Amino acid sequence: MTKKKKIKQPWPTKDAMAQIYEENLWGGDTAEFYSGLGSHHPEVVNPYITVVSAFLRDFETPLVICDLGCGDFNIGEELFKYSKKYIAIDIVPDLIAHNKKEFKADNLEFQFLDIAKDELPAGDCVILRQVLQHLCNAEIKSVVEKLYDFKYVVLTEHLPEEDFEPNKNIISGQGIRLKKQSGVNLLASPFNFIVKEEKQLLSVKSPGFKGNLVTSLYIT
Numbered sequence: 001m002t003k004k005k006k007i008k009q010p011w012p013t014k015d016a017m018a019q020i021y022e023e024n025l026w027g028g029d030t031a032e033f034y035s036g037l038g039s040h041h042p043e044v045v046n047p048y049i050t051v052v053s054a055f056l057r058d059f060e061t062p063l064v065i066c067d068l069g070c071g072d073f074n075i076g077e078e079l080f081k082y083s084k085k086y087i088a089i090d091i092v093p094d095l096i097a098h099n100k101k102e103f104k105a106d107n108l109e110f111q112f113l114d115i116a117k118d119e120l121p122a123g124d125c126v127i128l129r130q131v132l133q134h135l136c137n138a139e140i141k142s143v144v145e146k147l148y149d150f151k152y153v154v155l156t157e158h159l160p161e162e163d164f165e166p167n168k169n170i171i172s173g174q175g176i177r178l179k180k181q182s183g184v185n186l187l188a189s190p191f192n193f194i195v196k197e198e199k200q201l202l203s204v205k206s207p208g209f210k211g212n213l214v215t216s217l218y219i220t
């Protein structure tokens with residue numbers, strides 16, 4: 001009798017992300033939902049809020065912003081006041097339900113969506129902060145196709161300090177490409193994101209981990 005070969009299937013991203021919050025895999029034992037040190041450590045949060053709020057405040061007409069993978073909203077909470085409308089999206093339904101109760105404002109909306117699979121709301125600017133680094137290349141590719149609908153993309157990725165081979169594939173989940181000495185570069189293959197302008201807004205050392213948190217602005 002021939003043995004059937006078992007093919008290892010990755011967990012659906014939604015289940016993987018839900019488990020991270022249920023089991024506090026990004027830390028924060030006491031918090032109900034905790035998106036990790038990168039979302040809370042003042043050494044990375046404060047400079048990020050300073051540069052991104054300065055960018056947003058520069059517009060005479062405030063932008064409609066889609067925050068893709070908003071997490072526990074420790075970051076978005078500081079930014080939504082600079083927007084015309086702020087749509088904060090995440091793949092974890094309980095987290096979105098929690099945020100809806102916790103944060104209320106006329107220009108603020110939370111939506112439970114999978115940014116790789118679902119249609120995104122319309123807007124001027126996307127904020128993608130430490131989200132793509134957790135996704136496999138196929139999911140990143142499908143997100144990138146949707147980014148052309150927005151004029152501005154503010155992207156933050158955790159990257160190695162030294163030169164690295166970009167976009168080595170991983171399974172979507174808790175980990176990132178750093179352990180493979182790699183990181184996400186949307187302009188490189190296989191994503192080849194085409195932009196009119198690109199500017200690095202910030203690079204700060206990651207607290208508690210190797211590598212830097214690098215924030216770039218892309219104009220499509």
Ligand SMILES: C[S@@+](CC[C@H](N)C(=O)[O-])C[C@H]1O[C@@H](n2cnc3c(N)ncnc32)[C@H](O)[C@@H]1O
Nearest residue numbers: 017035039069070071090091114115116129131
């Ligand atoms: C490390 S947290 C970052 C949260 C927030 N952007 C920040 O910087 O504080 C990554 C977030 O992305 C969300 N996420 C991952 N894949 C997603 C997907 N396909 N669609 C929507 N959200 C996703 C996770 O649930 C998690 O809340």
